[in-house]
Amino acid sequence: MTQGILNLLSTLDEWIDQTPPIEQPQRFGNKAFALWYQKCKENSSKLLEDILPRELHPAIVELKEYLTESFGNSTRIDYGTGHEMSFCMFLCCLFKLRIFQEKDSIAVVTRVFNKYLNLVRKLQKTYRMEPAGSHGVWSLDDYQFVPFIWGSAQFIGKPIIEPSMFLQDEIVNKLHQEYMFIGCIKYITEVKTGHFAEHSNQLWNISGLTTWTKVNQGLIKMYDGEVLRKFPVIQHVLFGSILRFQACEKAKFALPMQRKPSAPFSVSTSQLTREAVLSRSQSDADALNKKPGNIPPVSVNEARVSKSPDSQIN
Missing domain, CATH: 1.20.120.1150 (Phosphotyrosyl phosphate activator, C-terminal lid domain)
Known part of the structure; x- marks a missing residue:
């Protein structure tokens, strides 16, 4: 399965080469990223179907959202830690579905996440993506x-x-x-x-x-x-x-106002x-x-x- 995810990321990498930046007056946020992102979103289900066992195909409706959200925002053409976290949640789902086992942990970090890291860096440089929420x-x-x-x-x-x-x-x-x-x-x-x-x-x-x-x-x-x-x-x-939101029965603290x-x-x-x-x-x-x-x-x-x-x- 590790190789399957690596192949998926390699396919997305090839699509970057097939979707070069377009000529535009703006220095940052090349709009060609929206084209790449749309292709990723439209084909995400098929990409996951090709690597997941048939009995897990019902989970694709959730998995594809975490996957596509992990590459940035196609409207703002930016990328930040929230998108990075989405890919971590995608990996977490694969562990919860037992597609990955504990013995795969090192390979998931050193091979899969590292491959993802190289992919998003290529996206950032190719399409001059803005950092989302950077300090x-x-x-x-x-x-x-x-x-x-x-x-x-x-x-x-x-x-x-x-x-x-x-x-x-x-x-x-x-x-x-x-x-x-x-x-x-x-x-x-x-x-x-x-x-x-x-x-x-x-x-x-x-x-x-x-x-x-x-x-x-x-x-x-x-x-x-x-x-x-x-x-x-x-x-x-x-x-x-897969990843459930469970509300607290009793609030233990109040969230501070954004300031x-x-x-x-x-x-x-x-x-x-x-x-x-x-x-x-x-x-x-x-x-x-x-x-x-x-x-x-x-x-x-x-x-x-x-x-x-x-x-x-x-």
Whole structure:
């Protein structure tokens, strides 16, 4: 089944080549994406029928929604963490239907999700898609989040590199194909210019943490606070018979009103990045004036990860 999903994604990749960008005055949001998306949507049922056993075909009506929603919005021509989450929900459905088993978990992340990641990056670059709901320089990444979580988990228990080393050019060039986290760093350096600390401040700060366990735990808390608890993201989530929505019998807390944060990433990420920054040495701060990419490894103190009071559940 893993190969079947990979073949499906390969087909979608070929359709990008068959749907080149069109000439238009706008720099971003090429309208050819809407044509690609429409083709994907119209053929999603057939694509899934070809790889799923017949007895599971009734589930396609739900599976195809998670699949098509995972590639972006065809009206705004944007892509963000909500679309990424839709693909994770698609994978979750395949596990719940026992199409994937627990033994397939590693392959699902390193092969299937990685294939999806390369596909959406191609979509982003080909059609100049806008980031949906990005925090700009204060975001972890303009488009993705999950590969940083799973990518940091790859390093836990493996004395390969320390977090302070993942910005070094030599490390990035050597490990980007094998480790998802490093692959994300390489992609950022390819699509953005300037010093890394200026265009990707959150990741620069996270490199100040001492262990990959702390990086991974902090990223999970960031995802909880910045994606799962954000109404603009969750309002688009679909539920059905596979992934059910069960209302709480008794509300345990009141959802806070949406308000403009006093500072970027004010929920759950500020502690992570602020304390990582404070742990850096003065010599590391001086590196801002050096050539981009030449970032020396530094010795850092232990940093805590915690959420602000307004993000906690009573």
